[in-house]
Amino acid sequence: MKRKNSKLDKSLDNIYKFMADNYQGNWSYRWEGVPWMLKNTTGNKNESILAHQWACVGFWLTLKDVCPALSSLVDTQEIYERVWSHDMGETFVGDISQFTQINGGGKDKHVIEQQEIERITKFIPAKTSRKIRGYFKEFEKPREKITKLEALVAKLIDTLQGNHFALVFAEGLGSLQNKDSVKKIVERTTVRTTLQLLKVLKHKGHAKAYKEVLAVVNHHLDYYRKLGIKIDFDYSK
DSSP states (O other): OOOOOHHHHHHHHHHHHHHHHHHGGGGOBSOTTOGGGHHHHHTTOOOBHHHHHHHHHHHHHHHTTTOHHHHHHSOHHHHHHHHHHTTGGGTTTOOOOHHHHHTTOOTTHHHHHHHHHHHHTTTSOHHHHHHHHHHHHHHTSOGGGOOOHHHHHHHHHHHHHHHHHHHHHOSSTTSTTTHHHHHHHHIIIIIHHHHHHHHHHHHTTOHHHHHHHHHHHHHHHHHHHHTTOOOOOOTTO
8 A cells, every 4th residue: 555645754854855955964074275185175074064064062961071161051952963063054055264264365255155045944844944053143143142042052062073173183283383373263263253242141140160171171271282383272351
């Protein structure tokens, strides 16, 4: 007897199409044009969009257990959803690296990515589509205008994981040629995101979570300090 459930079948077909689009992120790579990653990218050790997003998921999976106060304040499933989908707009158009951005490139990056996300999520269930599009819009806001803890934690995870990949695979990160660019990138991403997250936590009176975030980021920045890169991280303001 033939099964009849055309509405369900159509929904499932659309979900599989959505997943098929996302699979293309396996072959859309990060770090293009970044000088300290050149040996890595030309040596076939590329980090794909999907690999970055899944690494962010894994990072929060482990980080939340050493930040119990912070973890208790946020919806962990929402953070997983945010970091898994945050670079979906780069799946077909590619990543614009922070190095390119500090040198004047990628000025319309968020507009193109927004259009891509709207296209990719057009036919999946409306609730999920609205959620992913909403996450992206919030992710692209100036950090100083973001007050939702889940959004700030997701942004922090994104930048810490990206930094860590470079710390593991880069060559000459602390060299005279590269250190100023690295400093600028870390300060405009990691530091600015952290300062906003600390500000929100302090305003809400979450002292334990504040200390956890401070400890995590200071530990992270120590890797740069050991390379002779002085990061300006004034959290006392």
